[in-house]
Amino acid sequence: MTEKAVADTNIDGSRAPAPGSKEAAIMDAAIYLFADKGLQETSTRKIAAEAGVSEGTLFNLFGSKRELMHAILANMYQDLTRKATEGFRDILGTRDRLQFLAENHIRTLQADNGLFIRLVHSYIGSDLSNVVDVTKSQLYKLNQAYTWVFDLAIKEGIERGEIRSDTVLPAARDLFFGGLEYCMRTMFAHEVDEKFKDYIHSVVEPIWLGIKVQSEASTGSGQHLLDVCERLERVADKLES
Amino acid sequence: MTEKAVADTNIDGSRAPAPGSKEAAIMDAAIYLFADKGLQETSTRKIAAEAGVSEGTLFNLFGSKRELMHAILANMYQDLTRKATEGFRDILGTRDRLQFLAENHIRTLQADNGLFIRLVHSYIGSDLSNVVDVTKSQLYKLNQAYTWVFDLAIKEGIERGEIRSDTVLPAARDLFFGGLEYCMRTMFAHEVDEKFKDYIHSVVEPIWLGIKVQSEASTGSGQHLLDVCERLERVADKLES
DNA sequence: ATTAAAATTGAGTGTTGCTCAATCTTTTTT
């Protein structure tokens, strides 16, 4: 254990804790207890006891309970972003990409019993808008790195002519991830397990229909209209001459 | 002050506190401090002091800090639902109804500096999924009463042939309110003030396009264009011959 | 005026996030 921190660097420059280290033990214990009892209901004392270290060590390594929560959240964001990026490359169609991103999002966020979302909410909730500090921008960067994959799908979709060029990207992003969060809440409340892909589909499909190029009109009757226009202009030219 | 609680009953059967009462004073103080300093950072001691009562009275009237937060949240839900229902009746078109609901949602939720959303998140965050109690179902009912207005817009839209009949209502609901919540977050982060209606429009528009009947080519101006084309072609035929 | 009931109080309780001087462990220097 002479070599330390050979772990891969995180998106924000920080390093993931080495497996087996006290950081990792504390984070694992915190994740376990947070998911089991909730964020507020889990004390730093219990986390330290579960991890097999003293409370002082916890504060030495993480500074505060809030920063510990942030470290866990950063790790989860890293995971989420990696999973999304990996599977993304092999999928070409924009519709399939959106479906994949949505399923990956829900699957990952359901695996931890909603802990990720609760950490995000706790973070947002305790962060008043007038306080703009480094911590906030760190979460912002993590979020940006994740949603960048979605942005790419939309941009490439527009280039390929699959998606309307007048799509407002931030709005589409809000719609996608906001819709998915509420979708997950609904699935938690109603215990949707097997049909979860179907429900995700029924959330993604309206977005897709809303931002895709309405090609049926332009190829079908739309094309017909253009043809007629051309002919009428030719006739009109004749009449004018 | 002999007559008490002549106030209107809430959706869940509870009563809104009479203005000038100690309940109202405590709730006002709590709202003020919560919005100013945050939920966790505001102690029951400070709330009681701000309201001009002792801490014991606060716990006598509300039972716990959590229930005080719940009472505030219930009142806000009531407001939100009333505002949405009021303006809704005078609007007929489904597209306009959705835009109104969205603007009302954002306007109301922005007015309290995001306190409503933070209360909801705090509530969800501290409520583990295995605990299904009366309190949870109370929030559920409040939420249901609010989203019922949206549901009505969709159902009537389907009846009128404006909205696709295969629309999955819960999915559309998740998309609408989830999208709006993230929309508000974006607006908070980027300080969108004047153009807020435009941004809301760019969030609602994709939803609308995604759930509306794709029929403009056949029923509306599309049909008209086709008719005109037919006639013009007849004229053109005559001219050419 | 007397009494019963209800409302109000604030000192007290266990627990919380967090600090810090003291202790233990490791590394460096001699």
Next chain:
DNA sequence: AAAAAAGATTGAGCAACACTCAATTTTAAT
């Protein structure tokens, strides 16, 4: 290998927290 310096670890202690309850004050009924 011994001594010294540097770092990591500890847990008792602290202020602040949500919350309780016996004692007190206020209100209502007789």
